[in-house]
Each structure stands twice: as structure tokens, then as C-alpha cells.
Amino acid sequence: MAWRSRFSYIGRRHLSIFANPSPSNWTKVVSDAEKIVGYPTSFMSLLSDELSNVAMHVKKLVGTKHPLLNTASNSDLICDSMVIYPSQRNLAEITELIHTAFLVHRGIVNLKEWMNSDGPLKNMQFGNKMAVLSGDFLLANACTGLAQLNDSKVVELISSAIGDVMQGIYHESSTSAEEGSLTVASWEDQTFLPHGALLAKSCQAAMKLARHDTEAQNWAFQYGKHLALGHKLNSDLQLFVKSGSEPAVFSLDSAPVVFHRQIVGPERWRHQLKQVQNMARQIDYTKLWGLIKMERGVSQGLDLCSYHSNKALEAMKCFPPSEARSALENMAYALTKF
Amino acid sequence: MALFQQQHITWEDLPVPYRVVTGHVPLLVEELWRCRGADAGGAALERLCCWTGVAGSAEELSLTRLQQEEEQTVPPLRRRRRNRCLYTTPPVCCSICSDAKLKDPFSLAQKDLQNLYEEIKKLLVSKAELKVLCDYYFDGKGKAFRPMIVILMARACNVHSNKEGVLLPAQRSIAMISEMIHTASLVHDDVIDDSDTRRGKNTINKVWGERKAILAGDFILSAASMALARIGNNTVVSVLSQVIEDLVRGEFMQLGSKENENERFKHYLEKTFKKTASLIANSCKAVSILVNSDPEVHEIAYQYGRNVGIAFQLVDDILDFTSCANLLGKPSAADLKLGLATGPVLFACQQFPELHAMIMRRFSSDGDVDRAWQYVLKSDGVEQTNYLAQHYCQEAIRQISRLRPSTERDALIQLTELVLRRDK
Numbered sequence: 108m109a110w111r112s113r114f115s116y117i118g119r120r121h122l123s124i125f126a127n128p129s130p131s132n133w134t135k136v137v138s139d140a141e142k143i144v145g146y147p148t149s150f151m152s153l154l155s156d157e158l159s160n161v162a163m164h165v166k167k168l169v170g171t172k173h174p175l176l177n178t179a180s181n182s183d184l185i186c187d188s189m190v191i192y193p194s195q196r197n198l199a200e201i202t203e204l205i206h207t208a209f210l211v212h213r214g215i216v217n218l219k220e221w222m223n224s225d226g227p228l229k230n231m232q233f234g235n236k237m238a239v240l241s242g243d244f245l246l247a248n249a250c251t252g253l254a255q256l257n258d259s260k261v262v263e264l265i266s267s268a269i270g271d272v273m274q275g276i277y278h279e280s281s282t283s284a285e286e287g288s289l290t291v292a293s294w295e296d297q298t299f300l301p302h303g304a305l306l307a308k309s310c311q312a313a314m315k316l317a318r319h320d321t322e323a324q325n326w327a328f329q330y331g332k333h334l335a336l337g338h339k340l341n342s343d344l345q346l347f348v349k350s351g352s353e354p355a356v357f358s359l360d361s362a363p364v365v366f367h368r369q370i371v372g373p374e375r376w377r378h379q380l381k382q383v384q385n386m387a388r389q390i391d392y393t394k395l396w397g398l399i400k401m402e403r404g405v406s407q408g409l410d411l412c413s414y415h416s417n418k419a420l421e422a423m424k425c426f427p428p429s430e431a432r433s434a435l436e437n438m439a440y441a442l443t444k445f
Numbered sequence: 446m447a448l449f450q451q452q453h454i455t456w457e458d459l460p461v462p463y464r465v466v467t468g469h470v471p472l473l474v475e476e477l478w479r480c481r482g483a484d485a486g487g488a489a490l491e492r493l494c495c496w497t498g499v500a501g502s503a504e505e506l507s508l509t510r511l512q513q514e515e516e517q518t519v520p521p522l523r524r525r526r527r528n529r530c531l532y533t534t535p536p537v538c539c540s541i542c543s544d545a546k547l548k549d550p551f552s553l554a555q556k557d558l559q560n561l562y563e564e565i566k567k568l569l570v571s572k573a574e575l576k577v578l579c580d581y582y583f584d585g586k587g588k589a590f591r592p593m594i595v596i597l598m599a600r601a602c603n604v605h606s607n608k609e610g611v612l613l614p615a616q617r618s619i620a621m622i623s624e625m626i627h628t629a630s631l632v633h634d635d636v637i638d639d640s641d642t643r644r645g646k647n648t649i650n651k652v653w654g655e656r657k658a659i660l661a662g663d664f665i666l667s668a669a670s671m672a673l674a675r676i677g678n679n680t681v682v683s684v685l686s687q688v689i690e691d692l693v694r695g696e697f698m699q700l701g702s703k704e705n706e707n708e709r710f711k712h713y714l715e716k717t718f719k720k721t722a723s724l725i726a727n728s729c730k731a732v733s734i735l736v737n738s739d740p741e742v743h744e745i746a747y748q749y750g751r752n753v754g755i756a757f758q759l760v761d762d763i764l765d766f767t768s769c770a771n772l773l774g775k776p777s778a779a780d781l782k783l784g785l786a787t788g789p790v791l792f793a794c795q796q797f798p799e800l801h802a803m804i805m806r807r808f809s810s811d812g813d814v815d816r817a818w819q820y821v822l823k824s825d826g827v828e829q830t831n832y833l834a835q836h837y838c839q840e841a842i843r844q845i846s847r848l849r850p851s852t853e854r855d856a857l858i859q860l861t862e863l864v865l866r867r868d869k
Binding site: 251254260269 | 571637639654657664689692693697700
């Protein structure tokens with residue numbers, strides 16, 4: 108049950124690290140940044156025939172309920188820049204490859220949890236097969252791409268990021284929402300792994316490739332980390348902050364829920380969960396949403412979001428002014444807009 | 446040992462399976478000659494000699510006649526062939542056979558491999574359940590076949606490069622990395638194949654689910670990648686990254702089937718290289734790069750690994766037909782059940798064209814698996830695959846013999862024998 112609710116939540120996301128379903132402010136900032144960086148190129152150019160082979164197989168999934176279809180039906184582009192070394196451009200594509208690979212691997216279905224309502228088991232098995240292979244293919248290309256950068260420190264850094272993301276997603280699937288053991292502090296640590304590490308370390312690596320000193324690398328890392336965390340908070344908070352948006356479903360691991368759980372304490376949380384569950388233990392998310400909005404979980408989330416936005420801005424101050432820096436700052440500002 | 450001389454044999458003379466094997470047809474003839482007396486060997490020898498024009502006709506080569514003439518000092522076959530040339534067996538082979546004190550490859554590498562799995566586990570920095578999954582197959586119960594080859598190759602190259610008795614830490618790392626990459630790919634393969642057991646245990650996907658299995662495999666791969674980067678040699682990083690790509694491409698190749706029989710065999714060998722041999726070949730190459738800058742040495746190491754790797758997989762494919770379920774730790778006829786047509790089946794198809802349709806539909810119809818198995822056991826598909834494996838081992842020996850003599854080099858030669866003789 109957990110994977111499905113989580114996935115339909117994720118399914119609304121685009122592939123890109125930064126896409127977001129609604130706010131015009133965020134999208135505008137990102138598209139401005141794209142303009143600075145130049146025309147977008149697809150990372151598909153790095154891949155070859157196998158991808159069309161996979162696409163042919165994935166088409167067989169149309170009409171089934173395998174999550175891979177959601178991921179495959181979106182597509183995203185990554186941007187190039189005016190003053191960017193080819194190795195940095197390649198790094199950007201590699202980062203997106205890795206991100207996509209994990210989105211794909213995240214969609215793998217546990218066959219034991221399969222139910223009749225999911226459709227024929229064969230489809231799920233086939234979909235899994237395609238998901239594993241496609242994800243592996245993307246990761247393999249990321250590895251060979253990394254090798255071509257000819258910088259073993261960068262390879263080590265990005266490989267560690269892959270490990271971080273992997274660990275992060277693993278633990279995300281492990282924690283049961285009802286246990287409610289996450290505190291605010293541990294939420295940050297745990298969210299950094301799947302959502303922050305890749306961006307933070309790629310920013311750092313981009314600096315390393317251009318032979319910037321460790322201080323610059325560190326500021327780039329900080330920017331990436333805080334932007335990613337802020338963005339995750341912003342995403343999670345959208346549902347609770349925008350007026351007139353009553354969600355059909357949301358993740359119980361999202362920030363406002365986690366903070367709410369900590370504020371009301373485990374007993375009251377269990378009580379509230381019982382209040383919103385029907386006989387079949389299915390949660391009425393609208394009711395739960397209402398309960399959460401009444402407490403301070405949301406405002407705590409908003410505060411934390413501002414904090415990360417500011418930390419990101421702070422990091423950017425260490426770079427000389429430029430169009431690129433302004434674009435990055437605008438993205439950090441946009442985190443606090445809803 | 447019979448001495449043959451070089452003969453000009455045209456490529457087109459040969460049937461397809463032998464044709465795809467590069468170069469050393471005459472060596473194959475010699476191998477088959479050595480196997481004469483066994484029925485299948487004799488028949489195959491006949492066929493090959495006819496094809497290559499060595500003998501006038503099949504009758505001239507009847508086994509009884511050969512056995513009779515063996516008692517004479519010079520067999521007529523040899524007399525007839527005095528004017529023709531076949532490849533000379535390298536004298537080194539003879540020196541190996543006469544050396545009684547051959548060190549068993551496993552015990553030679555034992556010391557270096559002792560803490561291999563413990564050290565691998567130290568590289569898998571994680572906690573709780575993920576740690577359990579990652580450590581699951583590094584319990585020391587695996588064959589450690591790949592690390593052993595890598596260590597022996599490293600030492601052999603070191604002797605060759607005037608660094609006798611040394612094993613560089615980076616080379617040891619490569620051994621660990623190769624085992625980690627191998628294990629990560631196994632974990633993913635088990636999900637793709639929906640396997641229940643491996644090495645006598647339940648697979649990770651059966652115990653913890655497919656999702657966690659894939660994530661654990663990714664994690665092991667990332668740890669291998671980090672260890673690789675830490676060696677600090679860009680060439681070595683490139684060489685081993687190629688393996689990761691080959692592994693995936695090999696899996697993709699398994700998704701498709703070829704219509705044409707000729708293409709099918711080529712496709713099978715290429716897939717075998719990508720899925721099995723590439724890792725061994727490139728790991729061997731990597732350890733040679735770390736100690737020696739001569740590209741010829743790298744090529745020797747690579748070719749040894751490549752040929753042993755292919756032979757290893759061919760034997761694996763044979764065992765799928767000939768061994769029972771409990772010995773292997775995984776079920777047999779597994780390849781057929783997955784719809785895969787391996788060496789024995791492809792050879793058998795030449796004798797039983799009924800297999801052609803079954804191959805194309807990937808043994809998906811009811812009763813296909815059983816019937817195909819019967820055909821294979823009735824045919825000489827297994828023997829033919831065995832000869833092919835022997836050929837690859839011969840090539841491996843030929844390559845490695847070009848390195849300076851050492852106990853490790855001899856162990857690597859002996860290892861090919863072990864590959865051919867294994868039963869699990």
C-alpha cells in the first residue's frame with residue numbers, strides 16, 4: 108500500500124530535479140535560468156539504440172498499472188550554459204542520468220504486495236524487468252560518462268552521491284509512517300540523502316572540474332544542499348499552504364506531517380490517525396489534512412523553508428556577481444513563494 | 446604429443462560454430478585428435494578433418510584404423526600431412542605437463558584472499574537492514590573465482606615486470622571491486638529472472654522484496670565505484686566502467702533473439718562475453734595496467750581473462766543441462782525456462798531442426814522445455830560445447846604462456862583445467 112500512495116504522489120512529478128506541478132513563480136525562475144544557460148539539450152543524446160529498444164518494450168505496458176509508465180511519459184531536458192566547460196556540461200547530463208535512474212528504480216514493485224486490482228501479475232513482472240534494465244542502463248552510462256571526465260576525485264564524489272541517494276531511498280521505504288519516529292533534525296539528515304546529496308555533490312564536483320579551490324567547492328556544496336532541502340520543503344508544503352487545494356492523497360513522510368507528528372506527540376497522533384481511518388483502515392486524507400492545518404506543523408515547515416532559502420543565498424554571496432549567480436539567487440528566493 | 450604443421454584452411458571450409466571461433470582451428474584439430482577414442486570425439490574429428498581436407502574421406506579416418514596404426518611409429522595421418530603445415534603446439538605446454546609440483550590455484554591465492562570478504566564488507570558503509578542485505582552474499586561461501594584470477598594475474602604480471610613477490614594494494618582493490626561488481630549484477634539478475642535461490646540461500650528479492658534488492662545492488666555498485674576511484678588511476682577507472690556497461694548490454698542482448706542460425710551463435714558468444722567474460726578480462730587488464738605500461742602485457746592479461754571467462758560460461762551452460770539441482774545451488778534447465786538458448790541448444794539445433802521454432806518462441810509453449818532438454822541430451826550439443834570451451838582454454842593458455850614463468854602463471858594455466866572439469 109505504501110509504495111502505491113507514495114508513487115502516485117511522485118508520479119505527478121516531472122523527471123527534472125526542479126519541476127513542480129503548479130507555482131508560476133518557480134517555473135518562471137527556472138525557465139529564466141534555462142535562458143541564461145542556453146538552449147536545452149537532452150541527455151538522450153548520450154544514449155543509443157538500446158533506449159529505443161526499451162521504449163518499444165515499455166509501450167507494452169500501456170494499459171497496465173506499472174508505475175514505470177508514469178516516469179516514462181514525462182521527459183525532461185537539461186540545460187547548457189554560455190561559459191561552461193564541456194566536462195561540466197557532461198557532469199550536468201550525468202547528474203540527470205543518475206537522478207532518472209533512481210526515479211526508475213524507485214518504481215519497482217514488490218511482487219508480494221501485488222493484488223488483483225493491480226492487473227495481471229505478468230505485467231508487473233515485465234514492468235519490473237524493464238525498470239531494472241532501464242535504470243541499470245542509465246547508471247552504466249553515468250559510470251562510463253564519469254570515467255571520461257578523467258578526474259578520479261570527481262568520480263569518487265559522484266559515486267558517493269549515488270550511494271547516498273540509494274541509502275536515502277532505501278530508508279524511505281523502510282520507515283513506517285505510523286511509527287512516527289522522525290524528529291525535525293533526523294528529518295533533515297534523512298531527507299538530505301535522497302533529495303540533497305546528488306545536487307550538493309554535483310555542484311561541488313562542477314567546481315572541482317574547473318579547478319576552483321576547496322572553499323568555492325564547499326560554497327557550491329552548501330548552495331546545492333540548502334536549495335535541495337528547501338525545494339523539498341516547498342514541494343511538501345504546497346498542498347498545505349495553497350488555498351483551495353484539498354489533496355486526494357499525500358505522503359505521511361512529508362515535512363508538515365512529520366513536524367505535526369512531533370508537535371502533537373505519538374499518542375495524539377495515533378488517536379488522530381484512528382479518527383480519520385475507516386473500517387478498512389483506509390485514511391481519509393482530506394480529514395487528516397484539515398487536522399494538520401490546525402496545528403503548527405505547517406508554520407514550522409515554512410520557517411525551515413525560509414531558513415534553507417537564506418542559507419542558499421548566503422552561499423551564493425561568495426561568488427562574484429553574474430547573470431548565473433542572479434539566476435541561482437532567484438531560485439533560492441522562489442523557495443519561499445507559494 | 447603429435448606435432449602438426451601449418452595448413453592453409455579457408456574460413457569457408459568450416460561449419461559455423463567453428464568459424465566464429467577466431468584463429469586457431471588447427472589447435473582444435475589437435476585437441477580433437479587427443480580426444481579420439483571417445484565416440485563423439487571421433488565423430489567430430491572425422492567431420493573436421495573432412496571439412497579441412499586433411500583426410501581424403503571419412504572412411505580413411507575410421508577409428509579402428511587409427512587405433513591400429515597408432516601402434517606403428519609414425520601414424521599414416523602424420524605421413525600424409527608431412528607436406529602440410531599446422532600450428533605447432535607451444536613447447537611451454539609440455540614443460541607444464543611434466544612439472545609434477547603444480548600448486549593448486551586456490552591455495553596459491555589463499556593468503557591474499559583470506560580477508561577479502563571482510564574488507565569488502567567494510568567498504569559497504571551502511572546501517573541496519575541495508576547492511577544486512579549488502580553483506581548477504583559476502584559471507585565467504587561464494588567461489589571467489591574472479592578475485593582469485595585477478596590476484597594470480599596480478600602476481601604473474603608483477604613477476605613479468607620485475608616486481609616479484611609483490612601484490613600492490615591497488616591490485617588487491619581490483620580483486621575486491623570485481624567481486625562487488627559481480628555480486629551487484631547477480632542481485633539484479635535475480636530480480637530480472639525472478640529467481641528463488643542462489644548459492645543455497647533464498648535470494649534477496651524473495652526475502653526482502655524486489656525493490657530493496659535493486660536498491661541494495663545499486664548501493665554495492667556505488668561502493669565499488671568509489672573504491673575504484675580511490676585507486677586514482679583514470680585508465681583503470683575507464684577499463685572497469687566499461688564492464689558495468691557491458692553487463693547491462695549483455696542483459697539487453699538476452700531480450701532479443703536472432704532469426705538466422707549463423708547470427709544466433711555469434712550473438713550468443715557476444716552476449717557471453719559481455720555478461721561474463723568482460724568483467725574477468727577487464728579486471729585482469731586493470732591489474733596489468735597498474736604494474737606495467739607495455740600494451741602487449743595488457744593485451745595478454747585481457748585475452749587470458751576473456752578466453753577463460755567465455756570458457757567458464759560455456760561450462761556453466763553445459764552444467765545447466767547435466768547437473769542436478771542440489772549441487773549447483775540453483776535449479777537446472779534454468780536457462781531453458783527463461784527462454785534462453787545456450788551453446789548446447791544451439792549445437793543441438795543443427796541436428797534437430799525442430800529446435801529452431803522452439804528457440805524463436807523462447808520455449809514458451811507447453812512441453813517445450815522438456816522436449817528441448819531431451820533433444821539436447823540426445824544430440825552431441827553438450828560435447829560440442831565442451832570442445833568449444835576447451836578451445837577457449839587453449840587460447841587462454843597460449844596467451845598467458847607469453848608471460849615470464851612463475852608459479853602464478855602456471856597456476857593460471859592449471860586454472861583452465863579446473864574450469865573445464867568443474868561440476869558446480
